[in-house]
Amino acid sequence: MRSDFFPPIVSAFLFLAIWGGLAFLLDSPALPAPSVVFQVLYQETLSGQLPYHLGITLARLLVSFVLAMSLGSLMGIFLGQHEKLDRFFDNWLVIFLNIPALVTIILCYVWFGLSELAAIAAVVVNKLPNVVVTVREGARALDRDLMEMAQAFQFKRWKTLRHVVWPQLYPYLIGAARTGIALIWKIILVVELLGRNNGMGYQLHLFFQMFNVAGILAYTIAFVTVIQLIEAVVLKPLDRHAKRWRR
Amino acid sequence: MTRILIDIDLKAYPAKRGSGVHVAIKDLHLELAAGEFVCLVGPSGCGKTTLLNLIAGLDTQFEGRIQSGETGKPLRIGYMFQNPRLLPWRTVRENIDLALPEGLDGKPVDHLLDVMGLSQSQSQYPERLSLGMSRRVALVRAFAIQPTLLLMDEPFVSLDAPTARKVRQLLIRVWQERPHTVLFVTHDLREAITLADRLIFLSPPPMSFLHEVAVDIPRSEREKETEVEVFRNRLISGHPEISMML
Incomplete structure (x- = not known):
């Protein structure tokens, strides 16, 4: 198959056509036609419901993302530089990496109550070990030759950080950020479903109880679009910027 | 311009599992005159780096x-290291400018880049340069800070012969424009004779002073391989322990 015969637009239309065809054949409320879903999407947007819940979820996403990234980076850099501590805490990391997301979420709600704090904490704890492991890898791989060069030419602390250390960590941070977004936005819906009374997860739960499949699909489309936009507009350009000097 | 005194009484690496204390340098005392070009010659792994x-x-x-x-x-x-050690995420020019101490005049950089034939490559990233070019950038960086002492650690190793000769000539040219003390490490005796005012021979570890020779070939004659070869043969026949070592 030659790919230039199937540009993205064609493939998107094919997807919609198959969906529409199936919906028409099945003729069941379990699979509403695309037109119905987009109508719901439009109405929910007009009524302000969708922007409200989407906004809440994105705000939670932003807060927990920033927290997980900054805490995780600090811990990762620290562990990457201190071999003994790293060996000591390595088991802890393995444990935290392997605790299922659902367990952390339930425990957070049990320990901290059904609060905003518990929700954010649950997401952060889920994401944190990933960031630590990725950034630690970067901090371990810091080029000794370049550090010596900086020392020999008497770079000041800030100059060394900015021009020698930061560019080496940057690809790892971007990597952690990209996988981070992908992980967090999936977890955050479960967190909201289990213990919040607003946000995308809460809405989806409501639609589920009312067997409103069109609503579920409409919200999904909105959410996926926003996440893809963040990826394309923010993270990908940052990634490209980080690689500009490579051959 | 001052002379430089180097006194190393003892440099030892602490014992690690599987090996005892490693004494790298013992009782090494060198005195470098102002503006002198000194080559340190010794076998590989003797502790020159x-x-x-x-x-x-x-x-x-x-x-x-x-x-x-x-x-x-x-x-x-x-310091010019064995490998160029340029920051790959900074351009050639940025690499050099970053090394300049604050308040130092950056003007000589343009001239140095020009002499080294790098003016066109200023805005390139180091990964796009050949090894010979990267070495020249590292040389410019080391010269640009206007050092009182320039350290060079086998900087021309693994360059092909014509490129190495060209960079050596450039080195002498910029050094003569602004003479300062140079300590040049090599295990290549011909290279040392071509460059140095004085050769210092070092022993295998624990490294210490073995012997020294002033090179009396005029600078203008250094490009002639026969002159270098004659000097080298005279040196080796006079000091068989040197040829054993290299």
Whole structure:
């Protein structure tokens, strides 16, 4: 198959056509036609419901993302530089990496109550070990030759950080950020479903109880679009910027 | 311009599992005259790089001192490593400018780049340069900070012969424009004779002073391979222990 015969637009239309065809054949409320879903999407947007819940979820996403990234980076850099501590805490990391997301979420709600704090904490704890492991890898791989060069030419602390250390960590941070977004936005819906009374997860739960499949699909489309936009507009350009000097 | 005194009483690496204490340098005392070009010659692995790292202040775990003879002021040291060690995410020009101490005039950089034939490559990233070009950039960087002492650690190893000769000529040219003390490490005797005012031979570890020879070939004759060859043969026949070592 030659790919230039199937540009993205064609493939998107094919997807919609198959969906529409199936919906028409099945003729069941379990699979509403695309037109119905987009109508719901439009109405929910007009009524302000969708922007409200989407906004809440994105705000939670932003807060927990920033927290997980900054805490995780600090811990990762620290562990990457201190071999003994790293060996000591390595088991802890393995444990935290392997605790299922659902367990952390339930425990957070049990320990901290059904609060905003518990929700954010649950997401952060889920994401944190990933960031630590990725950034630690970067901090371990810091080029000794370049550090010596900086020392020999008497770079000041800030100059060394900015021009020698930061560019080496940057690809790892971007990597952690990209996988981070992908992980967090999936977890955050479960967190909201289990213990919040607003946000995308809460809405989806409501639609589920009312067997409103069109609503579920409409919200999904909105959410996926926003996440893809963040990826394309923010993270990908940052990634490209980080690689500009490579051959 | 001052002379430079290097006194290393002892440099040892602590014992690790599977090996005892490794004494790298013992009782090494060198005096470098102002503006002198000195080549340190010794077998591979004899601790020459260790010595340069001590002088550059990269390693402070040793007994002894390194100081400039008259003033006692800290030296401004340019270091050209065995590999170029350029920051790959900064352009050629940025690499050089970053190394300049604050308040230092950056004007000579343009001239140095010009002499080295790098003016066109200023805005390139180092990964796009050949090894020979990267070495020249590292050379410019070491010269640009206008050092009182320039350390060079086998900087031309793994360059092909014509490229190495060309970069050596450039080195002598910029050094003659602004003479300062150079400590050049090599295990290539011909290279040492071509470059140096004085050769210092070092023993295998624990490294110490073995022998020294002033090179009396006029600078204008250094490009003639026969002159270098004659000097080398005379040196080796006079000091068989040197040929054993290299």
